[in-house]
Amino acid sequence: MKNLIFILILISSFSYSQEIALLKYNGGGDWYANPTSLPNLIKYSNQTINTNIKSKPATVEPGSPDIFAYPFIHMTGHGNVVFSDAEISNLRNYLLSGGFLHADDNYGMDKYIRKEIKRIFPNNDLIEVPANHPIFQKPNVFASGLPKIHEHDNKRPQAFGIFVDNRLVLLYTFECDLGDGWEDSEVHNDPKDVREKALKMGANILNYIFNN
Known part of the structure; x- marks a missing residue:
């Protein structure tokens, strides 16, 4: 019954509103990094792919039932991430119920x-998401998969995913730093074309969530 209620909350969220959230996790990592990234992605997505997402993202904790109100949850940071057993269970239920x-x-x-x-x-297992996956194809085509935004260790950018019944429920982007590319231009002084690539890829992620 508890899971059914959560699923109904999630379905209601999909049907009547578009709102996304930032995950506030424990462990000491800076979950609050890149404060301008999600607002900028929302603005870009609303302008270019006709989403209707509230301009200010919510902040949600992994153990809260509130996560079921958001079809998309984003997390970032430079350091440690720790989920309690209860948070693990809540996140698993959320993702299996249609969340991302x-x-x-x-x-x-x-x-x-x-x-x-x-x-x-x-x-x-986390598996690399192939370049022909819809998340790289619509509405913007990334023929080689995840774009490179920041160099870090000079490794190629990789998108890893967890698939459940052929549905991508969790996306982990590595050696890319999309969130930095979504930030205000003066934060990292990225060239316009680099920021555009990052925003287009972010729009693809949102498009996948809201249309699959």
């Missing part, structure tokens, strides 16, 4: 978030 989590490594999150993702889905 995007974890964007802001450089330094990798070794921590991979362990927590494995706790959420112990029987599912």
Whole structure:
């Protein structure tokens, strides 16, 4: 019955509103990094792909039932991520009920978030999302997959995912830093074309969530 109520809340959210959220997690990592990124992505998405997302994202904690009100939850940071057992269970229920989590490594999150993702889905492996997946094809085409935004360790950008019944429920972007590319231009002084690539990729993620 509890899961059914959560599913009905999520369906109601999909049907009557478009609102996204930032995940406030424990462990000491700076979950609050990139404060201008989601507002800028929302504005870009509303202007270019006809979404109708509220301009200010919510902030939600992983153990809260409030997560079921948001079809898309974004998390970022440079450091440690720790979920309690109750938060793991809540996140798993959320993702299995139709929710979507995007974890964007802001450089330094990798070794921590991979362990927590494995706790959420112990029987599912993170696999690289192929370049022909719809998330890279609509409405903007990224023929080579995830674009490179920031260099970090000079490795290629990679998008990893957890798939449940062929549905991408969790996206982990590594060696890319999409969130930095979504920030106000003066924050990182990224060239206009780099910011545009980041915003287009972000719009693709939102398009996938709201149309699949």
